[in-house]
Amino acid sequence: MTNTAGLIRRIILATLVCFTSTAATLAQNNEKPVAVISLASVDELMADIGYLTRAGGSPEYGALVTIMAGQFIQGIDTTQPAGAYITMDGEPSAIVFVAVSDFAAITTKIEESVGELEDIGGGVKKLSLQRAIYLKETDGWVFATDKAANLNNLPKDPTELLGGLDKEYDVAIRLNVQNIPEEIRKTAVSEIKQGFERSIANETDDETRRVQEQFGGRAIESIDEFASEADQLTIGWAIDSEAAKTYLDLSVTALEGTKLASQIGQYSNTTSDYSDFLREDAAATFHFTTPLAKEDVEQMLAMVKVMREEALKEIDKDDDLPNDEARAEAKDIVGALIDVLQSTVEEGKLSGGGSLLLAPGEINFIAGGFIADGQAIKKNLQRLAELAKQAEDAPGVEVKFDVDQHAGVSFHTLKAPVPEDEEEARKILGEEIVVTVGTGAKSIYVGFGDRSAELLKQVIDKSADAAAEETLPMELNIALAPIMAFAASVQDDPIIAGLAEALKNGNGKDRISITGTPIERGVTYRLEVEEDVLQLIGQAAKLQNARDRDPF
DSSP states (O other): OOHHHHHHHHHHHHHHHHHHHHHHHOOOOTSSSSSSEEOOHHHHHHHHHHHHHHHTTTHHHHHHHHHHHHHTTTOTTTTSSSSEEEESSSSSSEEEEEBOOOOOHHHHHHHTTTEEEEEEETTTTOOOSSSEEEEEEEEEEEEEOOOOGGGSSSOOGGGGTTHHHHHHHHHHEEEEGGGSSHHHHHHHHHHHHHHHHHHHHOOOOHHHHHHHHHHHHHHHHHHHHHHHHHEEEEEEEEETTTTEEEEEEEEEOTTTSSHHHHHHHTTTTTSSSEEEEEEETSSEEEEEEOOOOOHHHHHHHHHHHHHHHHHHHHHHHHHHHSSHHHHHHHHHHHHHHHHHHHHHHTTTTTEEEEEEETTTTTTEEEEEESOOOOHHHHHHHHHHHHHHTSSSSOOTOOOEEEEEEETTEEEOOOEOOOOTTTTOOOOOHHEEEEEEEEEOSEEEEEEEEEEEHHHHHHHHHHHTTTTTHHHHHHEEEEEEHHHHHHHHHHOOOOOHHHHHHHHHSSOSOOOHHHHHHEEEEEEEEEEEHHHHHHHHHHHHHHHHHHHHHHOO
């Protein structure tokens, strides 16, 4: 199973390949178009634009759009979606379709504002511009294209080509990857590979070039495999006024029976020992759980190897180490810690999470995850603490091991004073920073803040209770209300204070989130923004404009 970050990277790069291929030529398979573009009905779009501008605090812009659109939608059936599909008959061509209630009104408007329409027979009208445009009305739909031949054998209901996109999104595009000819996909991959090779050739740093060569080749292979096994790529944007949010989706599905389908299929039914990092009271949270495919293990091990080499080089340059004996000890400790990281990758799974909790004048951060050998981490942290005593003096720093035990996890602490001359840091962190590290048999936890140990214990207990429950393979959440409240408590700025107050009195819809959700033979990644965030953006702009206009 590919890891989440790796799959996202492959999707993005493969999308580039698909768009590049589509621009060059398109599939000759007429069962499906190479791509379809979907627009919701005018009524839905106007309603959603109105909601969006109201949520942003500028309803007048929504009214303006409605007024301006009126002159362009005469004769259009505003209850039906519109769209386009791209086909190939010797060369790429797009056919746009729009539902009409009065085709004569549309042709009159075109002739008044653009140019004369020529009737060339068969119900087809030609508009002679820099490139000819052909139009035909049939069964309540107008089709427009740059080739008259495209207007033969038109679909009776073109919305069927949209595959329901018009019901899910305001705007969407879907690529049918396998309708792009194999030779064209290979050409696109080859062009990306050549660009990569040129980049390496221009790299002057030997170490950077070596790393690029090591990882770039595998990336190209992944793109090629992905383009060969992906079925559809869909990007869609929607506004959901009832749920008070807007979102952007990126979805990929794989061909049935392929390696990619098998890999993505393992996203389903995932569970985690770290799910309670997704705390409702946190300002920010993240969580991930995913097995690793063999290829991803190999690539990550190569990265660990590079990390090891770089770390050992840095130790050689460290002037704080007093002698060669200390330097050798440092290398041994770092090597042992990286050994644990390597063993973790070899286990073939990644799982963990984190939470940032904010309150006026208070900050706590906690994180944790799976590790192959937590006891080895503890042992080498103890060695590192002893070695640190030989380095440059750090007055006031206190390190303690095994200060507490909870559910098989040993807790260790580091306390250090925040320098008096670091006023901004003291506003945020206080006079002393407290770092907590927890080590279990197969887990590691870390946190900073006065409540970090208490919060980690809560996560350990609640995650254990929910260990059998399904979780999303990837989730990131940011809540703006606690972030702005904290910012207002440490910074004297009337704009920040005003925004914090607005969010405090809002609807509790202040989140930005990114999720990965399994679908049939695929996965959907979603960026979601809630209503209070839109209101915050609008209010911030107004407050800034007011400040700019005020000379005092």
